[in-house]
Amino acid sequence: xxxTQVWRLIPLLEADGNVQMAVDRWLLEQHYSGKxxxxxxxxxxxxxxxxxxxxxxQFPEHWQHxxxxxxxxxxxxxxxxxxxxxxQGDLTYAVVTSGLTGSRLQVYEKICEFLxxxxxxxxxxxxxxxxxxxxIHNPNCFGTATSADLVLPDGGKLIGSAQLRRSxxxxxxxxxxxxxxxxxxxxxxxxxxxxxxxxxxxxxxxKIIAALVAAASNCFDMQIELKPLSQCEWEEILAHQP
Numbered sequence: 001x002x003x004t005q006v007w008r009l010i011p012l013l014e015a016d017g018n019v020q021m022a023v024d025r026w027l028l029e030q031h032y033s034g035k036x037x038x039x040x041x042x043x044x045x046x047x048x049x050x051x052x053x054x055x056x057x058q059f060p061e062h063w064q065h066x067x068x069x070x071x072x073x074x075x076x077x078x079x080x081x082x083x084x085x086x087x088q089g090d091l092t093y094a095v096v097t098s099g100l101t102g103s104r105l106q107v108y109e110k111i112c113e114f115l116x117x118x119x120x121x122x123x124x125x126x127x128x129x130x131x132x133x134x135x136i137h138n139p140n141c142f143g144t145a146t147s148a149d150l151v152l153p154d155g156g157k158l159i160g161s162a163q164l165r166r167s168x169x170x171x172x173x174x175x176x177x178x179x180x181x182x183x184x185x186x187x188x189x190x191x192x193x194x195x196x197x198x199x200x201x202x203x204x205x206x207k208i209i210a211a212l213v214a215a216a217s218n219c220f221d222m223q224i225e226l227k228p229l230s231q232c233e234w235e236e237i238l239a240h241q242p
Contacts, residue, residue: 007097007222009213010041010229012205017049017076017087022241023229024171025079027096032169038097040216040224042209048088049074050188053081053162068184080162080173086188089179091205093212097220098169108163111172115150115159118215122203126150126158158199176208 013020020043030036048068052059054077066073068088093115100107109128116126129149150159161174178199217224229237 005220005222006037006225007216007220008037008039009224009226010039011226012209013041013043013229014046015043016047017045017051017074018241019238020045020092021051021076021078022237024094024096024173026233026237026240027094028079028164028166028169028171031096031098032166036096037225038220038222039095040213041094042212043092043094044090044205045074045087045092047071047074048086048184049076051076051078051085051087053083054078054164055081056083059084063188066184066187068181078162078173080164080171082160082162084188085160085175086180086185087175088181088184089177091176091178091208092173093176094171094173095216096169096171100168100170104163104165107170108161108172111170112150112159112161114212114216114219115174115176117219118208118212119150119158121211121215122208123200124158125153127153129157178203178205178208 010023013023015023023041023043027036027039027041031038048071050059050063050066050073052075056077059075063073063084064075073088095111097111100110102110112128119126127150129151149157149161151157157177159174159176161172163170163172165171213224216222
């Protein structure tokens with residue numbers, strides 16, 4: 001008899017970038033070792049940060065000295081690949097799961113389906129980008145949209161995702177650009193980096209998360225257990241920060 005898998009949903013978490021990346025790495029390791037169920041979570045970065053892909057070695061020197069509203073921007077390295085992402089006015093999702101088959105792109109698409117369905121519930125249609133390998137010459141993740149990215153009908157890129165596999169266990173996380181500051185984007189990536197995104201004004205972060213959780217329940221055929229990180233788990237996570 002078919003039994004629905006139970007996934008853990010960690011409530012929206014605001015923290016600095018190094019902590020958020022430590023949580024994602026910890027969740028991947030825990031699921032890989034069989035100690036933790038598949039997990040879905042959403043989070044924001046405070047202070048704002050630029051995250052670098054794991055293999056991204058070159059970036060402008062001035063990124064280390066940027067500020068926004070009196071706060072110094074963090075420079076954080078992700079455990080996943082890809083190019084730099086500015087985390088300000090965005091919402092990040094993370095999925096940790098296993099048992100998905102197919103090529104890397106097919107797995108991306110299986111996971112991204114909940115994003116497409118969730119945003120459709122909110123009245124926003126998304127489709128996959130069409131850029132080729134030219135993206136590797138652009139340090140800005142949102143400067144081009146590859147077939148692993150999700151774009152709006154006007155061509156603006158809403159969601160950029162990156163993935164890390166450990167055998168059959170997968171961490172996929174991605175940034176949803178909601179209310180980016182045009183001036184800050186220009187400071188980081190230059191004038192050509194900014195596409196005005198036309199999202200409905202009524203969309204709150206809570207409404208977005210609710211729609212995405214509902215879509216995930218459907219796409220992954222799972223039940224959700226809402227469970228914050230415990231004190232014991234926090235101690236483990238912070239003990240393994242790089």
